[in-house]
Amino acid sequence: MVHDSNPNYVAGMQAFCILCLLLLAGCQGETDQQTSAPQKASKPAAxxxxxxxxxxxxxxxxxxxAEVLGDANPVEPGKLEIAGPLDWGRASRSSDxxxxxxxxxxxxxxxxxxxITAETISEPAIETVTKENVIEYATLVASQLRSESDQxxxxxxxxxxxxxxxxxxxVRQTRFQFKDGNNQxxxxxxxxxxxxxxxGRQFTVDLHVLRGDIKQFRDLAYAVLAGMNFLDAAEPEPAEEPATEDKPATEDKPATEDKPATEDKPATDSP
Incomplete structure (x- = not known):
C-alpha cells in the first residue's frame, strides 16, 4: 500500500482528522451555548x-x-303600593x-x-334609574359588587x-340560616x-330560592318589580290598613326572623 507507507500522506491524514475534530467540537459548543441561553419571558396574555x-x-x-299578582297594598301610604304574587302569604310590616x-x-x-328593601343613598351617582341611564347604573352595581367580594x-x-x-x-349563590325554636x-x-x-332611594327585590329554582320563580319577582306603584307625593294619602299577616300555625307571634342571607365564601376559603 503506497499511501500507507508514505510519511507525508500519514501526517496529512492526521492533520485532517484533527481539523475535523476541532470543527466538530466548535459546532457542538455553539449548539450548547444556543441551547443554554435563557429564553426571553413571553409577555402575559392581555x-x-x-x-x-x-x-x-x-x-x-x-x-x-293581572293574572300573577294579588291586590296592591299601600306599604308606604301615599308613596308606594306593592302587590305580591297571587296566593302567596305576606308577612307583617317591618322597619327592615x-x-x-x-x-x-x-x-x-x-x-x-x-x-323587598329600600335604602336612602347619600349623594347617589344616579338619583333615579331611567331607561337612558340604566346601563350606567348596572355598571356601577357591578363595580360595587367586585369591590365588596371576589365571590x-x-x-x-x-x-x-x-x-x-x-x-x-x-344572581348569586348564598347560604340561608333558618332558626326553628332552638334548632338552627x-x-x-x-x-x-x-x-x-x-x-335617591335604592329598592331591592330579592328572590330567595333553593339551588336550581331561579328560573321557576324568576318571572314572579319580575312581575312584583314591574307592578310597584310609586304614587305622586301630592296625592292624598290613603288610610293605612291594619297590618295583616299569615302567621305560622305553630306560633302566636311572627317567627324569629331568618337572618339576611350570608354570602358563601369562595370554595378555597371554606373549611
Missing amino acids: KPAAKPLTLRTVSEASLNL YVARFYLDRTRRTRLPRIW ELLEPVIPMLIGSRPCARY RSVVGERQVLMTMVA
Missing part, C-alpha cells in the same frame, strides 16, 4: 376587554301582571323590609320568598327594563337580586 353591557327587555304583557312574601302562607317552608356570581350584573321599570339584575339549620340556595333607584 386580558380580554370587558363586553359592553346591553339592555335586556321584558315586556309587561309577557308577565301577565318594605314587604315580604312567602309561597307557603304558613311559612313552615321558608323558600321560595321575595323580600363569583352565578349570573352577572345586567341592565334590564322590566315592564316600565329599569333595574340591574344579578343552614341551606344552600340562590338569590336573584333586582335593584333600582327612585328619588
Whole structure:
C-alpha cells in the first residue's frame, strides 16, 4: 500500500482528522451555548376587554301582571303600593323590609320568598334609574359588587327594563340560616337580586330560592318589580290598613326572623 507507507500522506491524514475534530467540537459548543441561553419571558396574555353591557327587555304583557299578582297594598301610604304574587302569604310590616312574601302562607317552608328593601343613598351617582341611564347604573352595581367580594356570581350584573321599570339584575349563590325554636339549620340556595333607584332611594327585590329554582320563580319577582306603584307625593294619602299577616300555625307571634342571607365564601376559603 503506497499511501500507507508514505510519511507525508500519514501526517496529512492526521492533520485532517484533527481539523475535523476541532470543527466538530466548535459546532457542538455553539449548539450548547444556543441551547443554554435563557429564553426571553413571553409577555402575559392581555386580558380580554370587558363586553359592553346591553339592555335586556321584558315586556309587561309577557308577565301577565293581572293574572300573577294579588291586590296592591299601600306599604308606604301615599308613596308606594306593592302587590305580591297571587296566593302567596305576606308577612307583617317591618322597619327592615318594605314587604315580604312567602309561597307557603304558613311559612313552615321558608323558600321560595321575595323580600323587598329600600335604602336612602347619600349623594347617589344616579338619583333615579331611567331607561337612558340604566346601563350606567348596572355598571356601577357591578363595580360595587367586585369591590365588596371576589365571590363569583352565578349570573352577572345586567341592565334590564322590566315592564316600565329599569333595574340591574344579578344572581348569586348564598347560604340561608333558618332558626326553628332552638334548632338552627343552614341551606344552600340562590338569590336573584333586582335593584333600582327612585328619588335617591335604592329598592331591592330579592328572590330567595333553593339551588336550581331561579328560573321557576324568576318571572314572579319580575312581575312584583314591574307592578310597584310609586304614587305622586301630592296625592292624598290613603288610610293605612291594619297590618295583616299569615302567621305560622305553630306560633302566636311572627317567627324569629331568618337572618339576611350570608354570602358563601369562595370554595378555597371554606373549611
